[in-house]
Amino acid sequence: MPKQVDPHSRRTLLADALLRVAASRGLMDVSLRHVAAEAGVTAGMVQHYFRTKDEMMVFALDVVAARVQARLEEGPAPxxxxxxxxxxxxxxxxxxxxxxxxxxxxxxxxxxxxxxxxxxxxxxxxxxxxxxxxxxxxxxxxxxxxxxxxxxxxxxxxxxxxxxxxxxxxxxxxxxxxxxxxxxxxxxxxxxxx
Structure with a gap:
C-alpha cells in the first residue's frame, strides 16, 4: 500500500525551507534546487507541489500569515x-x-x-x-x-x-x-x- 502524504503538510514543509533559504540568501537566490536541498527532498518533489517559483512564494506568504494568526490566537484575547x-x-x-x-x-x-x-x-x-x-x-x-x-x-x-x-x-x-x-x-x- 502506498504511503499516504498530506499535500498541505508537504507544501508547508517546502514553504518553511523556502523561508529559511530566503532569510539567509534573499528571495532572488531562492531556487527549486535550494529549497529542495534545505528541505532534504528532490527538486522534482518541489516541482510536483509548486509549478512556478511565484506560486511557491505566494504559498510561503500564506504560511507566514497562518503563523501570525496562530500567535494571535494563543493566550487570552486582547x-x-x-x-x-x-x-x-x-x-x-x-x-x-x-x-x-x-x-x-x-x-x-x-x-x-x-x-x-x-x-x-x-x-x-x-x-x-x-x-x-x-x-x-x-x-x-x-x-x-x-x-x-x-x-x-x-x-x-x-x-x-x-x-x-x-x-x-x-x-x-x-x-x-x-x-x-x-x-x-x-x-x-x-x-x-x-
Whole structure:
C-alpha cells in the first residue's frame, strides 16, 4: 500500500525551507534546487507541489500569515481595540527568532515583488486588509481627538515596517521598537489632532 502524504503538510514543509533559504540568501537566490536541498527532498518533489517559483512564494506568504494568526490566537484575547491593534502589530516586529526570520523574509518579499506582479498584488491585498482591520479598531475605539482611522492605520503599519527594518539592521533594539510603537498607539487612539 502506498504511503499516504498530506499535500498541505508537504507544501508547508517546502514553504518553511523556502523561508529559511530566503532569510539567509534573499528571495532572488531562492531556487527549486535550494529549497529542495534545505528541505532534504528532490527538486522534482518541489516541482510536483509548486509549478512556478511565484506560486511557491505566494504559498510561503500564506504560511507566514497562518503563523501570525496562530500567535494571535494563543493566550487570552486582547481586551479592547488598542490592545487588539497592538497584538497584531507586535507580531510584525522581529522581537524573537521566529519573527526575525519572518522579518528578513518580508523585506526580501518586498524587493522581489518589485518585478513580480502576482506577488506584488498579493502583498498589496494583505496590506490593504491589515490597514482596514486597524482602521476599524481605531474607529471602534471612538476616542475623542483620535486620529482619522485610515491615516492612523497607514501610519501604524508604516511605522512597524520601518521599525522592523531598523531592528533587523541593528539600529535599534526590540525594546526601543516596542516603546516607540506604544507611543504611536497612544497618538492613534487618544491624543487630539494637530
Amino acid at each position: 481586551d479592547g481595540p488598542r490592545a487588539r491593534v497592538r497584538a497584531l502589530l507586535v507580531q510584525l516586529l522581529p522581537v524573537d527568532a521566529d519573527r526575525e526570520l519572518e522579518g528578513r523574509v518580508a523585506i526580501a518579499f518586498h524587493a522581489y515583488a518589485a518585478t513580480r506582479p502576482a506577488v506584488a498584488a498579493r502583498l498589496r491585498e494583505d496590506a490593504r486588509r491589515m490597514r482596514e482591520a486597524i482602521a476599524a479598531e481605531v474607529a471602534a475605539a471612538g476616542a475623542p481627538g483620535a486620529l482619522d482611522p485610515q491615516r492612523a492605520a497607514t501610519g501604524l503599519v508604516s511605522l512597524v515596517e520601518g521599525l522592523a527594518i531598523h531592528v533587523l539592521g541593528g539600529h535599534v533594539d526590540a525594546d526601543h521598537a516596542l516603546a516607540t510603537l506604544e507611543g504611536h498607539l497612544d497618538l492613534a487612539f487618544a491624543l487630539p489632532r494637530l
